[in-house]
Amino acid sequence: MNALIDILRARLGSGGMLTDPTDTEPYCSDWRGLYHGRTPAVLRPADTEAVAACVRACAEAGAGIVPMGGNTSMVGGAAVSENGHELVLSLSRMNRIRAIDPVDMTMTVEAGVTLKAAQDAAREAGCLLPLSISSEGSAQIGGVLATNAGGNNTVRYGNARELVLGLEAVMPDGTVFEGLRRLRKDNTGYALRQLLVGSEGTLGIITAAVLQLSPRPRQVEVALCAVASPEAALALFTAFRSADPSAIQAFEYMSGTGMGLVNRLIPDAALPLAEPAPHYVLVELASARDDDSLRTLLESVLGEALEEGRVLDAVVAESETQRLAIWKLREEHAEAQKRAGGNVKNDVSVPVSRVPELIARATEACERLIPGIRVAPFGHLGDGNIHFNLVQPDGADRVAFLARDHEIMDTVAAIVRDLDGSFSAEHGVGKLKPYMMPSWRGGAELETMRRIKHALDPKGIMNPGKVLPEASPPT
Amino acid sequence: MNALIDILRARLGSGGMLTDPTDTEPYCSDWRGLYHGRTPAVLRPADTEAVAACVRACAEAGAGIVPMGGNTSMVGGAAVSENGHELVLSLSRMNRIRAIDPVDMTMTVEAGVTLKAAQDAAREAGCLLPLSISSEGSAQIGGVLATNAGGNNTVRYGNARELVLGLEAVMPDGTVFEGLRRLRKDNTGYALRQLLVGSEGTLGIITAAVLQLSPRPRQVEVALCAVASPEAALALFTAFRSADPSAIQAFEYMSGTGMGLVNRLIPDAALPLAEPAPHYVLVELASARDDDSLRTLLESVLGEALEEGRVLDAVVAESETQRLAIWKLREEHAEAQKRAGGNVKNDVSVPVSRVPELIARATEACERLIPGIRVAPFGHLGDGNIHFNLVQPDGADRVAFLARDHEIMDTVAAIVRDLDGSFSAEHGVGKLKPYMMPSWRGGAELETMRRIKHALDPKGIMNPGKVLPEASPPT
Numbered sequence A, B: 001m002n003a004l005i006d007i008l009r010a011r012l013g014s015g016g017m018l019t020d021p022t023d024t025e026p027y028c029s030d031w032r033g034l035y036h037g038r039t040p041a042v043l044r045p046a047d048t049e050a051v052a053a054c055v056r057a058c059a060e061a062g063a064g065i066v067p068m069g070g071n072t073s074m075v076g077g078a079a080v081s082e083n084g085h086e087l088v089l090s091l092s093r094m095n096r097i098r099a100i101d102p103v104d105m106t107m108t109v110e111a112g113v114t115l116k117a118a119q120d121a122a123r124e125a126g127c128l129l130p131l132s133i134s135s136e137g138s139a140q141i142g143g144v145l146a147t148n149a150g151g152n153n154t155v156r157y158g159n160a161r162e163l164v165l166g167l168e169a170v171m172p173d174g175t176v177f178e179g180l181r182r183l184r185k186d187n188t189g190y191a192l193r194q195l196l197v198g199s200e201g202t203l204g205i206i207t208a209a210v211l212q213l214s215p216r217p218r219q220v221e222v223a224l225c226a227v228a229s230p231e232a233a234l235a236l237f238t239a240f241r242s243a244d245p246s247a248i249q250a251f252e253y254m255s256g257t258g259m260g261l262v263n264r265l266i267p268d269a270a271l272p273l274a275e276p277a278p279h280y281v282l283v284e285l286a287s288a289r290d291d292d293s294l295r296t297l298l299e300s301v302l303g304e305a306l307e308e309g310r311v312l313d314a315v316v317a318e319s320e321t322q323r324l325a326i327w328k329l330r331e332e333h334a335e336a337q338k339r340a341g342g343n344v345k346n347d348v349s350v351p352v353s354r355v356p357e358l359i360a361r362a363t364e365a366c367e368r369l370i371p372g373i374r375v376a377p378f379g380h381l382g383d384g385n386i387h388f389n390l391v392q393p394d395g396a397d398r399v400a401f402l403a404r405d406h407e408i409m410d411t412v413a414a415i416v417r418d419l420d421g422s423f424s425a426e427h428g429v430g431k432l433k434p435y436m437m438p439s440w441r442g443g444a445e446l447e448t449m450r451r452i453k454h455a456l457d458p459k460g461i462m463n464p465g466k467v468l469p470e471a472s473p474p475t
Helices: A002-012 A021-027 A048-061 A115-124 A141-146 A192-196 A230-243 A256-265 A294-307 A320-331 A333-339 A352-369 A398-402 A405-418 A434-441 A444-456 B002-012 B021-027 B048-061 B115-124 B141-146 B192-196 B230-243 B256-265 B294-307 B320-331 B333-339 B352-369 B398-402 B405-418 B434-441 B444-456
Strands: A064-068 A086-090 A097-101 A106-110 A164-170 A176-179 A205-212 A219-227 A248-255 A279-287 A311-316 A347-349 A378-380 A385-387 B064-068 B086-090 B097-101 B106-110 B164-170 B176-179 B205-212 B219-227 B248-255 B279-287 B311-316 B347-349 B378-380 B385-387
Touching: A002 A048, A021 A086, A048 A064, A048 A086, A048 A164, A048 A176, A048 A205, A064 A141, A097 A115, A106 A115, A106 A141, A115 A141, A141 A205, A164 A192, A176 A192, A176 B444, A192 B192, A192 B444, A219 A230, A219 A294, A219 A320, A230 A248, A230 A279, A230 A294, A230 A352, A248 A256, A248 A320, A256 A279, A256 A333, A279 A294, A279 A320, A294 A311, A320 A333, A347 A405, A352 A385, A352 A405, A434 A444, A444 B176, A444 B192, A444 B444, B002 B048, B021 B086, B048 B064, B048 B086, B048 B164, B048 B176, B048 B205, B064 B141, B097 B115, B106 B115, B115 B141, B141 B205, B164 B192, B176 B192, B219 B230, B219 B294, B219 B320, B230 B248, B230 B279, B230 B294, B230 B352, B248 B256, B248 B320, B256 B279, B256 B333, B279 B294, B279 B320, B294 B311, B320 B333, B347 B405, B352 B385, B352 B405, B434 B444
Parallel strands: A064 A086, B064 B086
Antiparallel strands: A097 A106, A106 A205, A164 A176, A164 A205, A219 A279, A219 A311, A248 A279, A248 A378, A347 A385, A378 A385, B097 B106, B106 B205, B164 B176, B164 B205, B219 B279, B219 B311, B248 B279, B248 B378, B347 B385, B378 B385
C-alpha cells in the first residue's frame, strides 16, 4: 500500500492527495451515519487523465477504489470499508462545465459539478436541467448519474438515465471510455452509457457527461388537494393524465399523518385548507407556452373531481409565494419525521395502479406489528414510487423502536414484493441492500450482473462491496 | 449437427421445426437481398420455455443461433451464414399479447407480435403505442426492441428503448432473465434491459416485453413548409421547440430533389404548394387535450417564420385526407428513389445543430465525387437523424453506380465523423457494418463490448457475426 501511495503522490502532487487521518476522516462516514470506515488516502485528481492514472496504478496493485461525489447516498453507496485498504477517489476537483449548447439543448459537465451548479448554469443559458433532488446542493453529477437519481420531476422528464446523451468514464483497467456524444439517436453497439448509469461506481468511474436540457416552462400551476383515500389520489392522477399527460410536472402523494407532523413540527408550515384530511395530493402542471390554458385545465379537472367527491377540498396557488408554501409542506416531510422521533425509511415502487393497495396493506401490517406506529408514506405517486416511512409511536423509546427496523422493512418489503414492486425505487442498492439482491433479482438476472462485473473488473477493485452480494466469480 | 437437430425435434415436435430446404429457404435471405445463407433447420418454439430449451441444446453443442422476427433489418441483422451451420430461431409463434393495463398504461407482449398488431391492441384499449416505423406490418416486437428502433415520433416519445419497462429474455446459456416488471422506477442493479435492447440478438433472445403506452392525442395538426435552406429548417424547429417542445410529434426534413422524385414517380403524390422549393419541412403537432389551442400555436409560429422569410410557403392540413396526403409525400421518399434508379443509403445522425452543415458538406462532396448524382436526403431533423440517400445520375448505368457505393458511403461517413455524428442512427450495425466499429467505437468502448459479449456468450453462439467485428476473446 505504501508503494502504491508513493506512486499516486508522484502522479497527483501533494495538493491532489490527502493522507493525514484528520483530513481523510470526513470522507469515511456516509451521510446517514450508517457506516464508518478509514482510508489510507483520498485521491483528488483534477482531470480525466489523472483519474485514469490513479485507476491504472490501483488496478496494478489490486487496491480497492471508492469513487466519491457529494457523499449523499441514502444506502452507503460511497461508504468506505473498515479494513482501511480502500482508497477514496474524490471527483470534486473535476468541477468544470465544459460546454452548453442552446441549439442542441445539451450541456457537457464534469463529474464533480454539483447538481445545483449544473441547474444554475443551464438556467443562465435559458434552459432547464430537469432533474431535482433534495440533496442537489451537495450531490455531484457523477454520483447523481452513477445512482440514476430520480426526484420530483421524473413523471415528466424521466430519471437521470433518460437525460444522459453521452458519457466519459474511466473503466476498471484504467482505459477511458470516450463517449461524450451529443446524439439523440445512435445505434452502434451495446448501450454502455445506460449500463454505467445506475451501476453505482462498480463498473467504472463517470468523469463527465452530456446532459439533455429542456426549454424552461413559462407557466406553472400548483394545487394542493385533500382526498379521502389513496384510491381517490390515483383517480385524480389518471384524470390529469387523461386530460393532458404532457402537462404533469409533479404528482405527489402525502398521508394525513405525515402532513400532521409537518404542520405541528415545522415552523411556518401551515395547511392552506379549511380542515385536515386523511390524504393529500400535490399536483404541479407546467407548459412552455405563455398563452397556454393551463389554469383552465387545472380547474376543469379539479372541478370535476370535487363534484364527483373524489377531491374533498383544493387550493390553487395564486403566487410564487403560495407555490413555495405548498411545496414546503411536501419537502419538509423528512425533516418533520426526523423531529418526531425514530424513523424507518422504505424507498419502494410498485406499478402505479397498485399504489393504493400498497398503502392500505403496508399500513395495516405495520400497525399490527407495532401498535401506535405512525405510518407516514409520501412520494411520487405518478411514478409508483412511495417513500413508505414509519415514525416511532409518540413517546415510545427511540432505540427500542429502531432496533426493530429490519422487522419493519421486511414487513413492507413482503407486500411490495407481492405487488410486483421494487425494494429500491431511486436510492439504489449501495452497501445497505446487496443482501436483498439474491431473493429479488436472483437467477439469470443476478448471474448476468455478476458476469458483467467480473468481465469488466476482474480484480473487483471498483467500489468494493456495493450492489452485488459477495460470491465466487462466475465459472 | 444431426444429433442436435434430433434433440431439438424431440423437444419442439414436427410443427415446431422446419428442415426441408424449400421451407427454410425463405428465412435465409435478408430483406434487402444483401445476404444469402442456408440453415439446417428453422426452430419455431411456441413459448419461452421452449426457446430456453433450444438455446440450452445449442449452447451444449456450440451451435450458432440466428434469432429472427420479421426479418426486416436494413443491415442484415438476421442474416444467416453461408456456412450452413447456424440455426434460425423464429419467434413468430410467440405472438400473444399477454396483458394490457389501461391504468398503468402498459402492455405485455411476446416477441413475435408484429408492431402493427401491438399498435392495434393498444388502440383498442384506448391507448397509444407511440412507436411507428415503415416496416411495422411485418417487423416483430422482439426485433424492434433488439434493434432499438426509432421512427417518426422519437422526437416526442423516444426510441424503443425508452418505451421498455420490463423484459423477458433467454440468455446465451439458456437461463431465463425474468424481468417483466411494470415499474417506472427501479434502481436495483445493472440496467440489463437497457443493455439487451439494441444488442441485436447477440447477448440473448428477447421473448417478451412490458411497453409503456401513452394516452392517444385528441388533436393533431400537420403542416408542409417550403424553406430556402436546411438552416431555415433548423430555425423553424427551434422556433417550434421554443414555443412548446411537448407539442412536437414529428419534425421531418426533405430535400427538393427527393420531393421532385416523389412528385414525378409516385402516382397521386402532388405537392400542395404553389411551386417547388429547394427544401421542405413536415411538422406534426399533437395534444391530448381536445380544447387545446394547437392550431393557434401552429399558425403563430408559421406566421412569424413566413414574415421573417425563414419559411417561403406553407400549407396546413384541413382534414384527415389532407394530413395523409402530406405524410404520403414523406413516406414515399424511399419508394420514389428506388424507382429513380440505383440508391446508396446512409442512416446517419449528428447533433441537431449540425444538420445544416452535414447536408451542405455531404451534398458538395457527393456531387464532386460523381457529377450528376442526385442528392436526396430526408429524415428526422428533430433528432439529428438524416437518411442521407443518393440516387444515381439520370440515365447513368445502375451497376456502375452501385459499384461505387462504398466510395459514396465513405465520403458521407468522413463528414459525419467530423461532425461528431454516428454511422448508424437507427438501423443498427447488423452484419453490414461491424467493420466500422473499430474506427468509430474503438478503444475502451469496443473492448468493453467485447468483454460483455464474451462474459455472457463465451461460445459465441448468439447471432454470430453481428455487431462486433471478429477478434480473439479478451485476455
